[in-house]
Amino acid sequence: MTISQHAQKRCQQRGISPDLVVLLNALGMETQQKGNTYLLELDKHTQKTLTKKLKQLLMQIQRNVFVVISDDDTVITTAHKH
Template sequence: MTISQHAKKRCQQRGISPDLVLLLNALGMETQQKGNTYVLELDKHTQKALCKKLKRLLTQVQKDVFVVISEDDHVITTAHKH
């Protein structure tokens, strides 16, 4: 996905983070529009579930955690730093 200069300007003006645009691209529901375009948005259920998951994730991010990954990109283990 590329973001046009117009969209970047509107994000800045409207306080919409580029990370949120990426999140909507990953999780948003598509609604077709005229002109071969579509809207990406989260329904209320998805918004609520995502907020709950993000709160839990934020708690985990604040702890010192690490992941061990193999050369072939497999997660071997995870742990807390002591």
């Protein structure tokens, strides 16, 4: 996905993180608009579910977790640093 200069400026002006744009691109629901464009947004159910999952992830991040991955991108194990 490419973000136009215009969109970058609007994100900055409106306090919208580029990370949120990426999230909406991945999880957003598409609504077709005129001019071969579409709108991406999260419905209320997805917002609620995502908020709950992100809170859980934040708690896990704070527990200093690491992952061991092999050369072929297989996750071998996970653990907490002590």
